[in-house]
Structure formats: C-alpha cells, structure tokens
Amino acid sequence: MPQLNGGGGDDLGANDEMISFKDEGEQEEKISENVSAERDLDDVKSSLVNESENNSSSSDSEQTERRPQPRPDTESYEKAREYFSEALRRQQDGGFFKSPHYPGYPFLMIPDLASPYLSNGALSPSARTYLQMKWPLLDVPSSAALKDSRSPTPGHLSNKVPVVQHAHMHPLTPLITYSNDHFSPTTPPAHLSPEILDPKTGIPRTPHPSELSPYYPLSPGAVGQIPHPLGWLVPQQGQPMYSIPPGGFRHPYPALAMNASMSSLVSSRFSPHVVPHHPHGLHQTGIPHPAIVSPAIKQEPNGDLSPAAHTKSPGPAKKEDEKKPHIKKPLNAFMLYMKEMRAKVVAECTLKESAAINQILGRRWHSLSREEQAKYYELARKERQLHSQLYPGWSARDNYGKRKKRKRDNKADSTAEDFSARNKKPCVQYLPQEKMIDSPASSHGSMLDSPATPSAALASPAAPAPTHSEQAQPLSLTTKPEPSSSSSSSSTSSSSSSTPPLLSRPIPFTSLHPSLLSPPSPFHQAALHSHHALFQSQPLSLVTKSAD
DNA sequence: AAACCTTTGAAGACA
DNA sequence: TGTCTTCAAAGGTTT
Numbered sequence A: 001m002p003q004l005n006g007g008g009g010d011d012l013g014a015n016d017e018m019i020s021f022k023d024e025g026e027q028e029e030k031i032s033e034n035v036s037a038e039r040d041l042d043d044v045k046s047s048l049v050n051e052s053e054n055n056s057s058s059s060d061s062e063q064t065e066r067r068p069q070p071r072p073d074t075e076s077y078e079k080a081r082e083y084f085s086e087a088l089r090r091q092q093d094g095g096f097f098k099s100p101h102y103p104g105y106p107f108l109m110i111p112d113l114a115s116p117y118l119s120n121g122a123l124s125p126s127a128r129t130y131l132q133m134k135w136p137l138l139d140v141p142s143s144a145a146l147k148d149s150r151s152p153t154p155g156h157l158s159n160k161v162p163v164v165q166h167a168h169m170h171p172l173t174p175l176i177t178y179s180n181d182h183f184s185p186t187t188p189p190a191h192l193s194p195e196i197l198d199p200k201t202g203i204p205r206t207p208h209p210s211e212l213s214p215y216y217p218l219s220p221g222a223v224g225q226i227p228h229p230l231g232w233l234v235p236q237q238g239q240p241m242y243s244i245p246p247g248g249f250r251h252p253y254p255a256l257a258m259n260a261s262m263s264s265l266v267s268s269r270f271s272p273h274v275v276p277h278h279p280h281g282l283h284q285t286g287i288p289h290p291a292i293v294s295p296a297i298k299q300e301p302n303g304d305l306s307p308a309a310h311t312k313s314p315g316p317a318k319k320e321d322e323k324k325p326h327i328k329k330p331l332n333a334f335m336l337y338m339k340e341m342r343a344k345v346v347a348e349c350t351l352k353e354s355a356a357i358n359q360i361l362g363r364r365w366h367s368l369s370r371e372e373q374a375k376y377y378e379l380a381r382k383e384r385q386l387h388s389q390l391y392p393g394w395s396a397r398d399n400y401g402k403r404k405k406r407k408r409d410n411k412a413d414s415t416a417e418d419f420s421a422r423n424k425k426p427c428v429q430y431l432p433q434e435k436m437i438d439s440p441a442s443s444h445g446s447m448l449d450s451p452a453t454p455s456a457a458l459a460s461p462a463a464p465a466p467t468h469s470e471q472a473q474p475l476s477l478t479t480k481p482e483p484s485s486s487s488s489s490s491s492t493s494s495s496s497s498s499t500p501p502l503l504s505r506p507i508p509f510t511s512l513h514p515s516l517l518s519p520p521s522p523f524h525q526a527a528l529h530s531h532h533a534l535f536q537s538q539p540l541s542l543v544t545k546s547a548d
Numbered sequence B: 001a002a003a004c005c006t007t008t009g010a011a012g013a014c015a
Numbered sequence C: 001t002g003t004c005t006t007c008a009a010a011g012g013t014t015t
Helices: A009-014 A024-039 A041-055 A060-066 A075-093 A125-134 A260-265 A316-323 A333-348 A354-367 A370-390 A408-412 A416-430 A442-448 A454-459 A468-472 A486-495 A522-530 A532-536
Strands: none
C-alpha cells in the first residue's frame, strides 16, 4: 500500500520527467487518502452497497416507474452515469485506484455464464467463485444481491443477453477503476439529490435497515425483485469483457444460437431498457452484445446512432462491410489484467501513454504470483467459453483484417534504428524507470518468468528487496523481439550476461518507482530513496528494440 | 483521421 | 509441429 513518503517527494520528483508523479502535494494527498481509505475500505464498499440497496428498497414495480430506466440517450442515463462516476470517484478516494480514463460508466449488464442464483435467490457457489475471481477486491455476497437492477422480472426476460458497458469499461473496472477527476467529498453533484451523505464516502444515500449488513445484505427473497441501483456497477457473473460503443449497440446480435446449454449459461437477468431502440441495431432477439462492434462505431465514440453514421464509407461494399458486426475476440488473461490494473497504474503516476502503461503492466503481470495470474487465466478461460457459446461459429479469423493492417514492414523491414528512433522518446519519457525493474525485455522476461514460473517473483512485490545484482543487471529495453532474431537474442539478452545490454547503461532495478512495478510498500519506498541518486542522474538513452 | 506504440495470450495461417 | 501473424484494450503520440 502507498506509504507516506516522509519527504521523499523531492526524490520522487527528481526524475519526474520520466515517470513523474503529479505534484508532490497531490501525491501526498493521494497517499494520505489511500492510507486512510484503505482503513475505511470496507466502509466505503458497504456504503456503496447500502446506498444502492436503499435505492432499491422500493418495490420493483415502483422502482421501475419511479426511476427512469437508464438509456444511453436519456437524461436519466446521464444522471446515472454521473452519479456512478461520482460514486466511483468516491470509492476511489477510499483507497482504490484512480483513472481519468473511466468516467464511471454505469451500464454493466452482463449475462450470466450460468444462472448463478439458486432457487432461493442466493448465489450459487460456482457463481460466487467466479464472481470472486472477477472481483477480487469485493466481498462476494453469499446471497443473491447482485441481480440485475433493471430486470424487474427476470423470468420474462429469458435468453436476453444484456451486456452493456462502456466501450472502455471493463466489467472488473467499476469498482477498481476510477476517474481521476478531482473529487470534492463535500460537493456532490447537484443532480444526485442526496438524501444522506455517507460520512465517509460522501455518497448520497438514504437510511435503510439493510445498512446494518456490510455488503449485499438483501434477503434472498428480495433478490431479483429489487432493482439494484448499482446493477450496472455490480458485477454479474459470467459477464463478458466485450465492450460496446458508448452509444449502445447498433448492430445485430449475430450468432446467438441459444441451445440448451446456452440457455442455462446466459441467464435471464437483463433488461432491454438500456438497449437503444434502433431499428438496425439489434438482433431480432433484441440482444446486444459488447463484443459486437462495428468499425464505424469504433470510429465514432460519441455514439451517433443516426444512420448517417454508417454512410461514411465510400463504396457500398465497404459500407456493407463496415456494417457487418464485429465480434471481438475474447480477452485473454493479460488483457483482463490490464483492464483491471490500468487505471491503477495511471493513477499512480502521470503516465498516460498506453504503450508505457502496458509495459508497466507487463512487468506487473510477471510479478504476479501464480495464484494471482491463475485468477485471470481462469477468467479468460471462462470468457472464451462464454464467447464460444455466444458465437458458436465465430472464429478469430473473422477479425483478421478488421484492424488496419499494420504496415508489414513495421516489424519485418524496419531497421533497428527505426525502432530506436521511434521508441526512444516514449522510453525516455516514461519507461526508463520501469525498464530497469528486472529482466530487460518484458517480453523476454515473459519467457523467463512465465506466468507459471515461480521465478516471476524476481520482480514480485513479495520480493521487494532488489538485490544489488538485480540493480546492476544490464537491462535491455527491447520491448519486443524482432521477428527473426527475437527468439534467440531476446531470450539471451534478458537474463544471461552473454548478450550485451541494449540499454546504453545499466539502470538500477529500483529506479522505477515501486508503485509502477508492484503495489507500493515501505520497502519500495525505502529502496527508492536509497537509490534515488542513481536514477536521478541517469542519462537515459534507451534502445527499445534490439539492434539485431 | 488513422496508424502507431506496447504489453501478453489465444488462435489461425503457413511451412 | 513449430513459427509467425493477427487481434484483443487503451490512449497518447506520430504520421
């Protein structure tokens, strides 16, 4: 956890042009927040839940009538979005992560991988297990309090697969990614009309008996009847990671062949309300899915629902092609991890560039323990499973060419100098500290410290004390092996001393701010301080690509 | 505006 | 079978 830096702000700031924290004051403030926030984490979570429950206290029908069903194109939607954005920020201030990239998109309607609720409304053990995997930071309720809030009568909505989430919103993120917007605990948005402000979170809420229960105290019987105001915020079991355009789904839900197993896999807990009424936007079942994204949509994050949005393409064929639904690949374990952790990394430093963030995340990924990674592998496996069941005929091949093909010569033909020149700046700006962490190339390190390899602990938070040898280890900044020579050169350059470092000079392991590598610890801080002088004077001339 | 960058992993293509 | 390529997310940067 973050530690008060005890005057280390200067030290941290010394190299802030590389990986800089925000100004010291903000940094310290953030740390303070986190320190106290962690202490109150449970309170925060319970407050969020309680508040949501309070809002759910009314009967289902009442709720449905009184609270406009959120739609992407309605005012209520905007309000809800702001509301939960605020809630996320508050919770974030309560010790989670901050990110300016996730505005707290409220919609999160996820199909169940398997009907997770027992007849009595309680979460099934498997559902809980999965839920816990998806939400490691949350206490998964033993009772079914997570039913989709907007499913007044889940039963009648069978086979609907509501998956509505922010285009960049990961199902895991709602409670672990947060806007980085400055939040004033004392000034909740006016539209929130808070009845009661939670003293700790400042989140508006109304008193409710269930407050006595920490997290999801809804009685089983109430589950499924009471819309959960945080329904889109609450993880749904089996929720896929597929994003949708902010404007909602506009494309058919192509391959939702609901077989028997599918019917059981995709439960009925979904509401059509969030589905924009678009004549061409939905499958006949009315089921949208975030995995379905058309190129046109991706290019128009504002979500223009007008047909004109699809008429940009010049030729009819191309146009038609663009209209074709694009079922995205299921996210792999690392992608899931990235989505979850990106906001945290972004919050911990001023890094914004995804390329740099991803490098950090790659490091962290390898620093994860086997068990930690296993969670994501399992999650990814389930995602693939769900994906394959949602789209039986889908193949990754279908998406070939969906992206503008990367210039072939980018990898094959580009010279090392090209890469060096191209990547030098980003590395100098953001990566040097990170790059020094452990083995040189992250991708190389991945080979050495494969997810299943305990040696990953080399850079693990559990082993925060970088040895001197580690610090002195020459670190190649090769981020990706060259197609041809990579396999050999990279693997050797990473760990063996036989390969000359691509980095112009060795950089101490601890040059990277610990928070960027792994969860900050006192030891990290101490190490950082002790080695500050080293990286402070590092002339960072980094070669990010192998010269060969 | 679109591609690039960067990461890991899954899957497909190809030799 | 092994290797290579593409794509998945993301958003600042570059072209």
